[in-house]
Amino acid sequence: MSAYELVIGDKSFSSWSLRPWLLLKVAGVPFIERNVRLRQPDSREQILTYSPSGKVPLLLTEGFEVWDSLAIAEYIAECLPEKALWPRDQMARARARAISAEMHAGFPDLRNELSMDILNRHPTPELSAGAARDVARVQEIWRSARAEARGGPFLFGHFTVADAMYAPVVTRFISYNIPLDPVCRAYADVILDLPAMIEWTVGAKAETA
Structure with a gap:
């Protein structure tokens, strides 16, 4: 089973969701994708079932949550140094x-x-x-x-x-x-x-x- 679950919004317009999703995909890291439709009356309620910030994206891993695109990227880069997700120089x-x-x-x-x-x-x-x-x-x-x-x-x-x-x-x-x-x-x-x-x-x- 994958160690990562990524909660994202609509792919048409959720730019913040695209960032960690793309990073994981290009790095070849398996993850479970959870989708929440945005701009709906219950969108915030649905997101809050996953994310304490009430926003997407959210990474679920190791029994805790990481929210915010850049924080997620930093976490993934630290967990997977062999992927060189930041330049080595x-x-x-x-x-x-x-x-x-x-x-x-x-x-x-x-x-x-x-x-x-x-x-x-x-x-x-x-x-x-x-x-x-x-x-x-x-x-x-x-x-x-x-x-x-x-x-x-x-x-x-x-x-x-x-x-x-x-x-x-x-x-x-x-x-x-x-x-x-x-x-x-x-x-x-x-x-x-x-x-x-x-x-x-x-x-x-x-x-x-």
Whole structure:
């Protein structure tokens, strides 16, 4: 039996759920998936049966709960050091943690104006100045990381927590047809082509069928 159970929300729009789900999938870690439909009258009640925070995602393991996407990622990385879910190089690891924390805590205008909508495609919206800055900053982060990456197509070469943290933004940029330079477009394509991302999208379609 799997040592991990992951409680998530709707795959169409639960960006926070995607992050630890994708991390576990790409790392090849078996887990039991529990789904709670969001935006329903009883959603919070249903989530509270699992999570003391009343929010998803939540990782159930070893007899206790870990909530919050970044906390879950840190826990998984600590439990499975052989997976190298943070870069092994100290400076790269610090950079990966910094940009992951920046995504976790920042980009409010991007979140508000480009909400995750993985199954649909929209015309490019007219962004506020704040959202435009957020979009530019994300692409700056991607370009900088890719310029220093070694040994693979992800932000730090191989897939890490940082890629899981930015994967939902990739889907937002595609859903809203946000212009990407060649480096950022290539990175976005790498994320979208992951078998796990394809599986997530198939799951989103099944939820709405």
